[in-house]
Amino acid sequence: MQSRVALVTGAGSGIGAGIAQELAELGHRVAVVDRNLDGAREVAARIGEAGGQAVAVACDVSDPASVSAAVEEVRTAFGPVEILVNNAGFAKDNHPLDMPLEDWDAVQGTLLRGAFLMLKATAPAMRDAGWGRIVNISSISAIVQGERINYVAAKAGVEGLTRGAALDLAPHGITVNAVGPGTVQTGMTVVSAARAGRTMEEHLEVVRESIPVGRIGTPHDIARAVLFFAAEDADFVTGQVIYVSGYPHG
Template identity: 75%
Template sequence: MNTRVALVTGAGSGIGAGIAQALADLGHRVALLDRSDSVHEVADKITASGGTALAVLADISDPDAVTAAVDQVTAEFGPVEILVNNAGFARDHHVLDMPLSDWDDVVNTHLRGSFLLLKATAPAMSDAGWGRIVNISSVSAIVDDDRVNYVAAKAGLEGFTRGAALDLAPHGITVNAVGPGFVVTEMTKRSAARKGRTLDEHVEAMRRTLPRGRVGTPHDIARAVLFFAAEDADYVTGQVIYVSGRPHR
């Protein structure tokens, strides 16, 4: 296995932190990008466990911030070879009550941010003739209630994945997506509150709906990302795999 330079967005907590740790455990040099200071704690934890990590603060919907962040990573580690577009959040409302600002913020982070990161990193991958881009979607891309902004952003991200895969395949770059189902992270507390449940009540209610009989963890998502990022996964591109404990059509 070759060790590579990886960049994970939204790596300050939850799924992003889990993906960053898993990549570092394989020996990759991992840049963790987030707009929260918590990214420094995650980077310190990776370093303490023997990995190589760099914390970078940036708003991925800002083109100048993205350019500066990628320049910083390149200066410290070298060109990015593995990009994981994970950054995102939900602001849930019924479609008729959805503020325009919440639509824009969610779509700009998930879609605009992923586009900007690809544009900033793919040229170096193309020059090297090798690259891996993994976008983190969601089962919500299929359908979900009271979060039309999130549904639209994730469905768009899957379309973006397929379109970019076609464009970049001749350059030795694969583009794939992982769609998590119910995974317990910091966002789970907000989902529980939206349903009028405590965190424990919400987790148990969701567990009972899952054929596997358990809820997901960031580790489950990281395992799928590692497959797409592997050296010998170069014949798989433009694909979406849902990691949710249930079958999907």
């Protein structure tokens, strides 16, 4: 299998950390990119201890200068990015009528603008090489979910970006796809449980009961789908969204 240079945003914890670890297990050199550099360093160190190659890079994906600097740091360490996973994200949930503009902007800034900025910074080298893989982390919330229109709109936007970029980048050997997780226990679940006024155990039980396959997701479930899209022989699949949620969405 060919070793590629992979960049995973928001890889300092949760789903992104799992994706970074599994890309490294396949022999890819992985940039663990996060605005939380301590988290990124921990994940990169774990990958190194397991025999993989990883570098931790600090970056706020909503900031163009920070994105350019991070992509350059990765190029210097490993070479041009060949696999990009846009995973960084967070939620700032509220009823639409109570949602401050700052919370709308903040969520769009990281989820949607961040994915666009990362694509802009990495796709030129993929085009020049005639090969690239971009996988965007969406969410089942892209379809609909209450009291989080900033997040719903951003994730629906990520899916639109996925289809649009897939069409425009296809002639250059670059595929663009998305994975839409259902509930996965991470830092985001802590926030969701607190907002629902439940303990983590109560929250996970309520959510678990609503999932037909009968369990909560893991970062590994999501990484499996990302690795499929990132594979060398997945070049006939582009502009697609796979929901990985234990539920038949779509």
